[in-house]
Amino acid sequence: MLRPTGWTRLREWVLVWVCGGMLGALAADAAIGSYEAGISPIKPILFTLAAVFVCICVSLVNKPRLCLAVLGVALLPAVRLFDAAVLRRFDSSYQDQIAMDLMRMLLVFIAIVAVLSTEKWQKTALWAAVSAMLLTTGSEICEMLGMVKFTSIPGRFAGFNSHPNFPPVLLCEMLGIIFALSKNFRFNCLMIAVAVPGVALTYGRSGMVILALLCGAYVLLNARRNFGFLLLVTIIAVPLLGIGVAVLQSGTQQGVMKDKNTADRLEAIYNLDFDKLKSPERVKDLNDAWEMAAKKPLLGHGTGISGTIFAPHNEYVSLWLELGIPGLVLFAGTWLWLITRSVLTGGQAGYLIFALIAYTPFGQGRIEVPHFSLAMITAACVLWPKRYQFTLRSLQAVDRSHVHQNVVGQA
Template sequence: MFSYSVVAEKSLLTCRYLAIIAAIAAPASTAVTSAACIAMLLTWLMSGQVWQSLKISAGQPTGKILLLFFAWLIISSLYADTDWTDKINTLSSWKKLFYTFVLLGLFYPTQWKARFVYSYLAAMSLAAVISVPLWLLDIQVMEGREIGIFMTNHSSQSLAFVVAALCCIFLLKESLSQQKKCLLVGMMVLFLFNIFFISPSRSGYLALPVAAVFAIANLYGYKKLPHILGIMATALLLVVLTSSTLQQRIKVGWEEKTNYQTSEEVTSIGIRVIFAQNTWELIQQKPLLGYGTSSFKSVYSSYAAAKYQDWRGDPASDPHNQYLFVWLENGLIGLLIFLAYIYTAIRQGATQQPYGAMGASVLVAIAAVSLFNSNFKTFPEGHLLAFFVGCLLAQQSANNTEKDSA
């Protein structure tokens, strides 16, 4: 016999599974992630839990700050000197944070957080196993990608394994059997090998140490921070001395930074320096309110074109620095709200062991590398972050309960 309550229950169950699928697919497949996100929203609407879940999301500190940030993005779009197509496209690029807001009201049951983490670890372990023989056998999966890289790009693959390694750090502190802990250690070794020896991603080299220090300090206490920093520095030195891939990437980065003023072609580090210089000069002209949501491309491109006659004057839609991007478009007010979101989410997550703290550690990792990329808005990293923060930080107030038979 047909019953809407049965449909609603199954829809909610499906919605949560689709969120897990989207998170796993984020570093590797744009198509699968997009389809999973659309299906997730549809099943969420069919679940009959929309209003209740939104209230739960809005009742959390992170949810409140997200609402404030959404509001300021919309207000900022009103004074941007761009057409409405650009405004809508830029607002849409922040939809990852909307997913975070939705998931904050859906993933509060602990068993779903556990399913999320263990499913992700299983998938990433398989991915890490696959990448090693590809690297050893010098197999290039696709033209333009480095040896051993088969996800969207080397940065997304590296950060996917960084997130997996952070999960392992927290799970090792849990009451698990010796066999499971040995398995986790083996998985972590695989992830670390991929991050530091296979992938040429400098984002991974930065993200893991920074987030690992936060994670370990969160687990063992900040009074032990000096010891943690000492151990981490020693481990990093050992990795630098043994990884030719890491050594080469550091060398190339240093040369690009040193020679960017005389270079005749675009380099990864050189263009970031130019972006930072020009963006900061523009920010100084309108520091408080900025130029408005969607304004970066038009404002920056015209400024750079008038200033340079070579590659430095090429148009750009992003400065490869999330904080400078927010400041230029949304002003100091928008930047402070954005920083408040990061702080609030980290603080909310740090109090929830182990899953909330995992989500907070992932946010620390992405926040660190966002000094050199706009990872909150890029597709692979932005979706991965959105789902980890939304799913693992979710919590429910005592007066809000739901029968969860799944």
């Protein structure tokens, strides 16, 4: 067996640690969050372009081989970009910005595909997921300690993501990637410990429920083989959870006043009060978007209307509102495609697919953020491991090869 050369080790090291770290920073919105908070002078678009350039260049020298399934994942983002930039069916003063944001996201998508087409894609994707989780939870803890302010909603911490609804989605998706790529149960439990405070500090109701279901299923299905370790973890975790609950409860206090929003959220989660888990504002937003989608059910109103005028907080209604029935069918068909493949492969990437689908009734705008693309592309690469390499050969070289084979055959 040939030992890897110094150049091979270098390019693989850069791929895993540098490109993986850049993808993790993009997924965590670290560049945007740190720039808006005044921590970093680097403009987010410059970091994004630099990361895309580095990832693509490094991937090219690591002999990429394409997983064709990622083309299916890319179909919906491409359709939305074409609708927003070329058809421009939704007319608003923000349309140029919407098209630019979708173009930027497509570049990030291409960079992720390039990196995950290499031989070391699993290590790179794993490090990207871990770094995204560390950056997200770490920035929330810094915000909780009063070191910096990111959140757009007082009383709820958001970290680099700026809106507290996004960190739980990101953390669950990244956990899904880790569960799909890492077989080390103890390491995966450590990452669960990183995710828990990151979700809890947002006071996100759906986030806490989905995290509990995701981690609960993972731990229970692996409990028999790791009983001793889980017993030790339980002994350590119970008092830490008590301290965490006390911290969350203290966070609902603002001097002698009580933050009703966060207090009600905690009460609803602790008591599993499903009526309080519902948000009356979100129900109204969903109804408004549904009524507007019903006015143009076939082709929708155009990409951009969801998020600028309407906020349904439901990805199915959001895409129906924008792209009509074809967009809704494409979106739902993607999930059916992934689920079917996971079942046929014995549950491969099952946790990851659950983390992605679980937020569809509550999410909005995930298609436009890097962590969703990273999770979707990773799921496709896990479920369809077969790769294809494209090479360019001149016609003259092919003819010579054919002549050589004929000469050898005649001899």
